[in-house]
Amino acid sequence: MKAVIFDLDDTLFDHTTSATAAIHAWVPQLGGTPTDELVAQWFVIEQHNFDQWLAGALTHQEQRRGRLRDFLPLVGQPVPADDDELDQVFTGFLDSYQASWSAFPDARPALEVARSNGWRIGVLTNGSTRQQNAKLEAIGLAELVDVVSTSEQLGFSKPAPQAYQLTCEALGVNPADTLMIGDNLELDVVGAHAAGLSAEHLDRAAGITLAELVRATS
Incomplete structure (x- = not known):
């Protein structure tokens, strides 16, 4: 990875x-x-x-x-x-x-684990570029992210394959060497798999944490 x-x-x-x-x-x-x-x-x-x-x-x-x-x-x-x-x-x-903007408590630890692995870090979000970047800045995570891709910027939204593939291209990696993690099964797992990425579903209702998912795939 x-x-x-x-x-x-x-x-x-x-x-x-x-x-x-x-x-x-x-x-x-x-x-x-x-x-x-x-x-x-x-x-x-x-x-x-x-x-x-x-x-x-x-x-x-x-x-x-x-x-x-x-x-x-x-x-x-x-x-x-x-x-x-x-x-x-x-x-x-x-x-x-x-x-009221806030990060999940496990968000920064997950990014830090990914960074310690030597992985490039991206964010792919169906949202407006200005607001989504503002969120990352406000919750203190922007400094840990290499690439932010938004549906507004890309012209494609998840689950279109181009959304994931263009984000991988911006990160300088192949989809096969990239992991996608998100809370939406269709958009963050099924769509990512179809685009050639590995993917993990963040099911917080089942007690799964973001940091655990990153560590498990390290």
Whole structure:
């Protein structure tokens, strides 16, 4: 093995906890009461609109507006007709989300093990270049990563084979010499295997840690 590629959201970066904390901080500002059901609905809405962005049906900002159009009625709030007003409302969520950004405790140890192995380290994420790089900087992991590839930058999103192959090319390694690790079985394991990489599924619900996966393949 000469390189390892990590997924970012819910692999290195704790997106679920960060977004959940943001909903609990932001919804009261809208006059609503955050509940577990409301948080669950947010993630369903987020995925639906985000998938439309990945498919090219929406811009990144439009998918944010789409989330609000779906979510605001759930907290009894009118949906602004003006895009600028929608963007302003979304800023309330975004500020709370950014204030809650954090890495998983095992993220840095996993990267350090990979670095000690002499492996090149990449991150491959279906997201916007600016925000994903900002996350890595904010959680203190950017210095340990050699290459960050985003779907926005590549023009391909996981599970398209080109996403993995172009990331390997940027790392200067062959797919056969590269390990992919991530929390999404389809995107981070099945898709990576199809592109010629080795892959490991990070199943945190089963008690698997990121550092353990890296050590096991060292």
